[in-house]
Amino acid sequence: MGIRILHLSDIHLGSGQGYGRFNPQTGINTRVEDFYRALETAIDQALALPVDVVLFTGDAFPDATPPPWIQELFARQFLRLTTAEIPVVMLVGNHDQYKQGEGGASLSIYRALNVPGVIVGESLATYTLTTPNGPLQIVTLPWITHSMLLTKPETQGLSMEQINQLLLTRLREALEGEILHLDANIPAILAAHLMVDQAILGAERFLSPGKTFTVPLSLLAQPCFRYVALGHVHRHQVLYQEPPVVYAGSIERVDFGEENEAKGYVLVEIEPTETRWQFCPLPTRPMHTIQVDLTQAKDPQTKLLDAVKKAPITDAIVRVIYRIRADQVTQINERELREVLATAHYVALQPEIVTEQPRKRVTNVDLSQVLDPMTVLAQYVDEMEHLKPLKKDLLLAAQALLQGTEPDWSATPATEQLPLQLGEITPVSKR
Numbered sequence: 001m002g003i004r005i006l007h008l009s010d011i012h013l014g015s016g017q018g019y020g021r022f023n024p025q026t027g028i029n030t031r032v033e034d035f036y037r038a039l040e041t042a043i044d045q046a047l048a049l050p051v052d053v054v055l056f057t058g059d060a061f062p063d064a065t066p067p068p069w070i071q072e073l074f075a076r077q078f079l080r081l082t083t084a085e086i087p088v089v090m091l092v093g094n095h096d097q098y099k100q101g102e103g104g105a106s107l108s109i110y111r112a113l114n115v116p117g118v119i120v121g122e123s124l125a126t127y128t129l130t131t132p133n134g135p136l137q138i139v140t141l142p143w144i145t146h147s148m149l150l151t152k153p154e155t156q157g158l159s160m161e162q163i164n165q166l167l168l169t170r171l172r173e174a175l176e177g178e179i180l181h182l183d184a185n186i187p188a189i190l191a192a193h194l195m196v197d198q199a200i201l202g203a204e205r206f207l208s209p210g211k212t213f214t215v216p217l218s219l220l221a222q223p224c225f226r227y228v229a230l231g232h233v234h235r236h237q238v239l240y241q242e243p244p245v246v247y248a249g250s251i252e253r254v255d256f257g258e259e260n261e262a263k264g265y266v267l268v269e270i271e272p273t274e275t276r277w278q279f280c281p282l283p284t285r286p287m288h289t290i291q292v293d294l295t296q297a298k299d300p301q302t303k304l305l306d307a308v309k310k311a312p313i314t315d316a317i318v319r320v321i322y323r324i325r326a327d328q329v330t331q332i333n334e335r336e337l338r339e340v341l342a343t344a345h346y347v348a349l350q351p352e353i354v355t356e357q358p359r360k361r362v363t364n365v366d367l368s369q370v371l372d373p374m375t376v377l378a379q380y381v382d383e384m385e386h387l388k389p390l391k392k393d394l395l396l397a398a399q400a401l402l403q404g405t406e407p408d409w410s411a412t413p414a415t416e417q418l419p420l421q422l423g424e425i426t427p428v429s430k431r
């Protein structure tokens with residue numbers, strides 16, 4: 001039998017409590033219970049099989065300083081594994097780091113207590129585990145911060161893009177160093193919490209705003225690894241087949257960005273000649289968006305109620321987004337609406353009130369006369385004072401974009417000055 005690994009990620013225990021309510025029977029917020037149940041189910045299955053290793057690829061809580069009772073719930077589940085002598089690898093994610101790593105991580109306590117069978121992946125390092133089905137090497141790559149691989153003087157005067165380039169170079173070197181020291185006779189896996197350039201984003205883009213550092217897939221999908229376990233992106237996805245490069249995804253829905261995503265963990269089996277894996281779904285609470293345009297409705301209330309009655313709302317977290325004209329607002333009976341939604345777990349009503357003024361046109365580009373996109377762009381730029389100095393470059397870039405080629409900047413002199421401030425650009429449309 002091969003080495004069996006349960007790969008789970010982005011637990012975020014304690015998040016999304018705004019969508020829950022106080023459960024008088026337990027004294028716990030229902031959303032915390034939902035996340036806890038998902039975690040418990042995953043651990044149940046790790047014990048039942050049993051697996052040889054549980055690999056958690058980061059983001060235990062919403063932030064690095066969760067309340068003690070949340071920490072306790074988390075610890076209680078992982079204790080079940082250590083009691084059963086199943087080794088656990090906990091990788092530090094961005095949400096686990098206190099002040100970008102400067103103050104340690106919420107998971108550091110497990111290292112400090114030297115909990116038997118628990119490895120906390122706080123730095124780029126390689127660990128060799130002994131399992132009943134043979135040894136396994138695990139390279140841990142926690143969430144990367146500048147201070148991990150760069151010093152202050154090195155980054156002085158560099159742009160964010162240059163810093164990220166330098167960071168990537170350093171990471172490449174450091175990872176190569178780990179790979180060089182791997183024992184070729186023992187299977188190796190990589191566990192990383194990061195954003196891969198080819199990942200499809202889920203809700204986490206809202207969770208970690210600001211500068212993004214992405215890592216090319218080629219850096220991770222190296223043949224020396226039998227499996228690459230990823231955390232950070234909440235949407236479960238497979239980025240590469242040989243070796244499998246897999247985001248396990250979050251175990252429960254953190255917000256509506258994850259409404260249509262299946263949640264679960266990944267069961268991996270490393271056999272001598274192949275790696276097999278499968279995604280295993282976990283019980284989660286549905287999230288459901290009901291979207292209705294009432295602006296043309298004669299009876300907006302009836303139309304709204306009909307839309308709600310058709311939707312699978314029982315026990316779900318529901319948001320109702322309805323477009324409505326200002327003069328129709330009094331026709332909506334919110335109390336009646338809430339009664340129809342009574343079986344939902346949580347309800348957010350989000351009216352979008354439309355004012356009747358026609359949308360102001362940004363430019364006078366005559367779309368009925370338009371022949372090709374380049375003509376439109378040229379007309380548009382001519383009307384925008386602040387874009388005029390960039391006209392040549394914009395047209396060149398657009399031309400290249402349409403042809404799917406790289407713009408040939410040598411054909412035009414570099415734009416001398418950019419009298420342009422980003423705030424001045426009026427978007428043509430919001431989408």
Ligand SMILES: [Mn+2]
Nearest residue numbers: 059093094232
């Ligand atoms: Mn993360």
